[in-house]
Amino acid sequence: MSIQRTGGCVCGSVRFVAHGEPARTLQCHCRFCQRMTGSTSYAQSTYPMEAVRFSGEPMSRYSHSSETSSKQVHVHFCPRCGTTLSLTFERWPEFRAISRGAFDDPNSVSISTHIWTSSAQTGVMLPPGTDCFQLARAAPDGSPQTPECFDTPRFARSDA
Known part of the structure; x- marks a missing residue:
């Protein structure tokens, strides 16, 4: 039996199932x-495009040109409440990111x-x-880039 995760926006106008x-x-x-969320970061789960189905209100979209790759990043959000539900990428058209906080059970x-820990906010x-x-x-x-992995919790910025 395949795992399914459900979720949606704050107002309930858009729902999704991720398989x-x-x-x-x-x-x-x-x-x-940081700007997109108005917070310290954005948590996302990446799925193959065909693994996610949306229902309800059609989502609105904002497209942003990545400063690193110059490729488009598309933000998909509820037109009623503004909840960011998903990102799609010109660079990786076969994948869709789902906002972790939009899952019914984000845990x-x-x-x-x-990623991008070099631009993390103070205190992260x-x-x-x-x-x-x-x-x-x-x-x-x-x-591919080489990751760092720490044995103990660590501030992302040394000036924290």
Whole structure:
């Protein structure tokens, strides 16, 4: 039996079902994600595009040009309450990110990676045993980057 996770926006106008396990769940600390959420970061679970189905109100979309790759990042959100539900990517058209906080049970997916820790806000702690990347998991040319992994919790910024 396949795992299903459900979720939706604050007002309930948009709902989704995600089938199977996410490829990964990460927390991004880049300035775009900070601005998009109005918070310290954005937590997302990445699924193959065909693994997620939405219902209810059609979502609105905002497109942003990535400062690193110059590729479009598309933010999908509820037109009524503004909840960010999903991101899609010009760079990875086969994947959709689902906002971890939009799951009915956000704790059903564990964060395995922190990215863009170099731009994390003051006071952000990185947990032990988690892959942490100063920038993205991959360079603009697609080559994988090497993560740091700590034995104890650590501030993302040394000026914290």
